[in-house]
Amino acid sequence: VSLSRAEAEAMDAADPLARFRAAFDLPEGVIYLDGNSLGPPPRATAARLAEVVGREWGRDLITSWNLNGWMDAPLRVGAKIAALIGAGPSEVAVADSTTVNLFKLAAGALSLRPGRQVLLTPADNFPSDLYALEGLAGLIPGVELRIAEPEGLLAAIGEDVAAVVLTQVHYKTSARWDLAQVTAAAHAKGALALWDLSHSVGALAIDVTAARADLAVGCGYKYLNGGPGAPAFVYVAERHQAGIRSPLTGWMGHAEPFAFEGHYRPAADIRGQVSGTPGVLGLAALEAGLDLLAEAGPAATEAKGLALAELFMSLVETRCAGHGLSLLGPRDTARRGLHVAYAHPDGYALVQAAIARGVIGDFRAPDVARYGFSPLFLSYAQVWDAVEILREILATRAFDRDDYRRRATVT
């Protein structure tokens, strides 16, 4: 039997995170199921940016680097991310993009495992991660990027592997790797585990310490609501910080940046992963997003997010049956992230028709409709309404209209 809208409303009434919905200002009539691609702005972000531009940059000018904590921002904001992933406060720094950070830490993994020259990754890893690793392997003679089928990944970890590089939650299927299990399998062969947490940070209650994860990167603009192209982060377990070498060496990673020494001398802590001057505007917006997640707490965030995804999947099963939607990835929420994707023969047109009705999701080639369930700003009733809109579109074949079928070149 299918849950009623009244029952969904009752779930909202009992939701301990319900108050966070008022911290966002989403457009009227929109059910935003794309926070897994671009989180929306918290209300506090605009005011925070106005403060940074007006008072800090405009009035305090150059003195803000010390006076307003700009110099420390990569580590201060990093510590707020650390709290979301079970890391120590001095194990995370915010810097650069996810892609650049992956390059940095993959090279760092090679420096921590001298004599090993292989980076191992699953074939279905996020393409930009594959590209970053290809770039590194192409740059250093002798380094090999070994690509394994996902089901054979653990068996492919050999004694020549410096690091296994993988994304915890798959960007399309939402399938979740077991952080502790894969890390243990890597360690058993003397390899490191380098994780991309882009589709899980701020969504799942990650614990890199319990999993003994070595290295990680992640994205600031999805569940962290840090803004379009927000700066990314790096995690380096404390036990590796003295030994790891970043190839992207800049003054902000120097032991004494303002000594202007002629040779690079790395900071012995997480600051060694920061290279250029930090982007203060991006950091400020990211911090506003993180402050909400810190208040909500990772356990409650994960619990609600998975409950929203579970509700969506179960309502689709009961109310949209027979309309050709085929779930990607595992059905069990314990083995997935907070987004849910379905293949459908008319996937693109379906996504467009739903957007026209206010249900914002996204399309991934060739035929996938993807919907994400950010816990801070979504309600259970919205999930119910979204499924009802999808049901109506599917039942009436509303997606058959030409203007929904026209393909954008970039989606």
Next chain:
Amino acid sequence: VSLSRAEAEAMDAADPLARFRAAFDLPEGVIYLDGNSLGPPPRATAARLAEVVGREWGRDLITSWNLNGWMDAPLRVGAKIAALIGAGPSEVAVADSTTVNLFKLAAGALSLRPGRQVLLTPADNFPSDLYALEGLAGLIPGVELRIAEPEGLLAAIGEDVAAVVLTQVHYKTSARWDLAQVTAAAHAKGALALWDLSHSVGALAIDVTAARADLAVGCGYKYLNGGPGAPAFVYVAERHQAGIRSPLTGWMGHAEPFAFEGHYRPAADIRGQVSGTPGVLGLAALEAGLDLLAEAGPAATEAKGLALAELFMSLVETRCAGHGLSLLGPRDTARRGLHVAYAHPDGYALVQAAIARGVIGDFRAPDVARYGFSPLFLSYAQVWDAVEILREILATRAFDRDDYRRRATVT
């Protein structure tokens, strides 16, 4: 004879760029001579960011990547920088930090000159540039970073040099390398010239095309007034774009980012230098800064900037003589950038005492007071007043106060 304040005011009355002062909102009583380190915010920036956060990010949400031109921003903003440095509109992209971009293009230079493994740079290059090159050389076996004394740089260009890497205007002395002359010397030996334009872009009327410069990077937060830690830029001459290989390969540099192909296939144009998702907030602020410079034009900007620097130097000579200020770098404005630096036995305390009187400059170890002359928001009368304040401080030894002498750990 010394120019009078009335004469300085007359120069302001005749200044074709005077109207740009109203485009900034600097604090009352402040003469900001540190725009060469951190340019102040144009008035338009706060409104532009509010628009990006409120309407684009908050209302249009994920659709902004296409609808509001976020995807194209690295090249659109890049084209505005191109106009300032004499490049073609498709020769510049905004991405990453200056340090990361220098790593990227130095590796790119090696890819354009197979068989050559030496990167040559002057010993007094900006430390973060030296660090980036050290990082690259340390990563790839066989690559050598060769460091030459500045006066022997041209003679040190051998047939084994892939690229000469240098900063057009020195961050401390303001000494200017001749863009065309050094580039020609590099080309004569089959090497490329890779320029860091951080201390000259938005200040001097650079012409990379006339100079036949091959590659360049530069900073967005100095004379471009793009905001603290603004994104940086890369210039790749069109003739090199098809052949150059970036080591930092991410989805935004892929020929088809949203095809999500399993292997990297570089865009054949300047987009190949973009790696991760662009930071939209930083790009928006940078664009607001660039729009003012585009309106002013590089020739007028350089003319006024050099006139301000000339006025400062000549007033210091006539009004501050005998007080121990010793000019760094060449006296001739044709051979320098827009900042002026003096060694003084009490350099640090002098800078602090002037800041207390509203004249904001900065200190560079061990004993250097540095002042920058941004053409858009400074007046000739302010330059006159700044020298008068310095004269009073020097004449009364006001810098002898203990609170000026106390050293900050980071300045």
